[in-house]
Amino acid sequence: ESFDGKTAFITGGASGIGLGIAQVLVERGAKVVLADLRQDHIDNALARFAGGGQSNAVSALQLDVTNREAYREAAARMQKEFGGIDILVNNAGVGLEGPILEATYADYDFGFGVNVGGVINGFIEFLPQMVAHGRGGHIVSTASLAAEVVMPPHLAIYAASKAAVCHYCEAVKPELMEKGIGVSILLPGPVKSNIHETQQNRPAHLLEGSGFKDSEKKLSRRIVGENWMEPEEAGMLVADGILANQTYIITHGFYKDAMRARAQAVLGATPDKVEDAPDFGRFREEDG
Ligand code: NAI
Numbered sequence: 693e694s695f696d697g698k699t700a701f702i703t704g705g706a707s708g709i710g711l712g713i714a715q716v717l718v719e720r721g722a723k724v725v726l727a728d729l730r731q732d733h734i735d736n737a738l739a740r741f742a743g744g745g746q747s748n749a750v751s752a753l754q755l756d757v758t759n760r761e762a763y764r765e766a767a768a769r770m771q772k773e774f775g776g777i778d779i780l781v782n783n784a785g786v787g788l789e790g791p792i793l794e795a796t797y798a799d800y801d802f803g804f805g806v807n808v809g810g811v812i813n814g815f816i817e818f819l820p821q822m823v824a825h826g827r828g829g830h831i832v833s834t835a836s837l838a839a840e841v842v843m844p845p846h847l848a849i850y851a852a853s854k855a856a857v858c859h860y861c862e863a864v865k866p867e868l869m870e871k872g873i874g875v876s877i878l879l880p881g882p883v884k885s886n887i888h889e890t891q892q893n894r895p896a897h898l899l900e901g902s903g904f905k906d907s908e909k910k911l912s913r914r915i916v917g918e919n920w921m922e923p924e925e926a927g928m929l930v931a932d933g934i935l936a937n938q939t940y941i942i943t944h945g946f947y948k949d950a951m952r953a954r955a956q957a958v959l960g961a962t963p964d965k966v967e968d969a970p971d972f973g974r975f976r977e978e979d980g
Pocket residue numbers: 703704705706707708709710727728729730733755756757758783784785786787806810834835836837879880881882883884885886887888889893
């Protein structure tokens with residue numbers, strides 16, 4: 693099955709996983725719009741598509757997904773230029789990390805602002821046009837396997853933000869299904885990317901008060917592993933996941949035991965006694 697005639701809007705689409713998704717969707721017939729904070733990433737990505745003779749399928753716009761006004765303008769532009777989009781990939785994210793006792797409000801605002809707020813802004817700005825154009829559509833949001841298991845230390849804000857993305861997407865899926873809009877969550881393990889540059893993506897006012905300055909400076913020197921997954925491979929899983937309206941798209945298996953242990957711990961703490969199912973559908977008469 694191909695993506696001929698479909699338009700995809702990919703946030704954080706100019707680097708790493710987002711770029712991998714873009715490449716696969718273009719190869720499979722889609723028109724793709726890369727929406728990214730970083731003009732240097734956009735320039736590199738566009739040059740790559742030009743090198744592959746694919747320029748006519750790709751355009752780009754500079755967007756900070758936390759900027760609601762700019763996001764609204766971007767969505768309006770998509771409506772005008774493409775008659776609305778068919779696929780939204782809420783992929784922009786930041787890999788902030790640091791010791792929890794050093795975290796400041798600036799760190800919470802940065803992590804939740806981009807990783808959760810950016811995703812919510814995507815839903816808010818694009819759902820109306822996806823419903824209105826009547827062609828149906830699909831929304832993929834990038835979370836992380838860090839949402840499913842507790843990974844090495846210093847990822848609390850990151851993990852909590854990604855867990856929020858997962859549960860939000862699970863919760864809206866049934867309602868959007870009725871409108872012909874599919875929902876998927878991408879949960880990657882290690883994929884080759886520039887996520888170690890997270891500190892460069894902090895706006896000045898959230899860098900200033902950050903307690904994570906040192907840890908993120910160290911993160912910027914982290915070496916991308918040769919055995920980490922290629923972004924295009926993750927992109928292929930995403931393309932197939934969209935076509936199958938798969939809820940969870942998961943790149944790696946090596947956290948499976950830890951995921952099972954966590955699920956079993958939750959079940960183990962749950963009473964065996966099964967009460968009557970709660971009835972949430974009863975209401976008082978309206979007052980007056
Ligand atoms: P990346 O840094 O290579 O790509 C992310 C892109 O998002 C960058 O081009 C960056 O400029 C852009 N971006 C950052 N903040 C933005 C904002 N406010 N508005 C618009 N664009 C913004 O990193 P990667 O790894 O490809 O990250 C993509 C997603 O995958 C993120 O949500 C990340 O949390 C998630 N992820 C990545 C994993 C990995 O191993 N690479 C593992 C698990 C999750």
